[in-house]
Amino acid sequence: MSAIIETSGLTKVFGANGNAVHALRGIDMVVEKGEFVALIGPSGSGKSTLMAILGCLDSPTAGRYALDGQAVESLSGGALARIRNEKVGFVFQSYNLLPKASILRNVELPLLYAGVSRKERRRRAMEMLEKVGIPEKANVLPAQLSGGQKQRVAIARALANRPALLLADEPTGALDSKTGAEVLGLFKELHRQGNAVMLVTHDPHIAAMAERKVELCDGLILGPEAAAA
């Protein structure tokens, strides 16, 4: 298997000079295609910063990062937007659905940005909604859905462009344990279908479901990172 994520010496510094904060101090990590990785660590350990860089939302201060074999650390804003659109699917703790757009339009949006035709967008968005089990909600607004349903929509949206990497930042953090388990089940299912999943969590039970745990502390990867669960 080839690597979906390959970083070396990734650092991120916020601020400058006197009050610089070193969020990441040199991350070397490799995630293979189709892997299910849990990223754990205490608050302030740099998890979110690492996720942002891995998801091309932010650029590292130094170091190298290849996503799906392509070096991205020095790409322009527009090129990064394209990569976010085509290669990465994001799932957030707070769902981040667009409140004024219908579920279907929410799921269609990444396809729209990718330049997919209207008919094809509709077809693929419906396919994704079926995949996450709520095709009947296509024409309602996000406010009419429960938390679990919203997160399903967010997952459908993340999957719409068939990304190589699915990044989830505490996807069950706002859900009760039952719906949380359902959503996690969905991630496992996606993993089984061959998607690379990287999931940030506080919850050791959730981390235990992953193939591999990566623990961050003070901007560094702790211990033997390959320690399987």
Place this chain on the structure above:
Amino acid sequence: MAATGAFRERLFSAWVEIRENLGRSTLQALGVMLGVASVLGGFSISDSQRRRSDELFAKIGGFDKLNVQPSEAIKDGTQPSALQNANLGLRSDDASRGEKLDMKAVQGVSVQKFARARVRSPFADQDRQITGVAADYLAVNGYTLDKGRLFSSQDVETAAPVCVLGYEAVSVFFPTGEALNQVIRVGDIPVTVVGVLKEKVFRFRDSQGNMFAWRNKLVALPATLVAGRMEGDAYHRLDRVVFKIPDINVIEKFSESLSAVLKSSHRQQEDFRIDDIAKRVRKRRSQGDVYNLVFMLSGILSLVGGGMVNVNIQLATLKERVREVGVKMAIGASGREVFKEFMTEALLLTGLGGFVGFFIGVAFSKVITTVLEVPLYMDPKSFVWAFLLALVFGFLFAIYPAWKASRLSPMEALRYE
């Protein structure tokens, strides 16, 4: 991109955004509405006024006339020289010289000789202004015949004792209306009424009186009759010669050559005055342009004011929408795409505001012109102007907030609370 319907999607989202925030959107569009209304209203009020006065001038037979009147050759109160005394003033020869000057440009020549005399009919006896006319006087001044005939050239040549009466003169001297072929006495001369004219009416506003009332008082005799028999002037001097020249652009040139010709036949004395009405019209036209400029300026000012309010509101709402922008960027919207979305929204708002502004402007013009009692006239050009201005300013003021939104860092935008 067009094939994917991206523009349509943007337009739809923009519409949703506007609809969901109707209050705010209305406020944002207010400047555009007022700007468009002000440009449109201003333009159409000044256009309506202008068209009305153009109508007036056209009815008087205004633009296309060049008046020549006799005037004193000496201006400083000294005694006239022998040369000046030897001149005979304005005569019919001058009229025909002028006409020959440019037969193509001159459509008609009207000749006038004024006098006052007692006019008596079986029904009335009044002191009246008498107009001695020749050539095309009646046609050039826009009179139309009601009954009978106009003067023939033979009438003028032979100083025939005939007359043509205006509408009011008929009603005074022949209240029964039976004026044709009756005889009236003008001074000592019995003349036969050969023609009766239609009433001339023009009101600048509907409630105002007929501005042409005086024209209906016309008692017209052949100029030769007035000059020769009434005044005993063997030289048949005239009080006014009017050249009708339909092509307004050649009047100025014609006026110059006419002046030269008349001067040479008047022993190099300027004992005449040429009055170019078209010059006045051109001046009035340019005054109208000044009003239009003022209205356009006030429109631009409200567009600028409204635009700044718009930028403010847009920037304030951008704070609420930072997260939305972050989400869109996270799922692949480029800065360019975000810019386009914001621009679409702003331009749609401008378009809608402009549309509403059209109605406000039309209503506004309607009210003002009704108050002024001038028929409303709206030049399609004013719509184009108003819309272009709105669009330009809408575009200019949309750029900054849209640019700001497009420059957000996706990470920070997502974290924004």
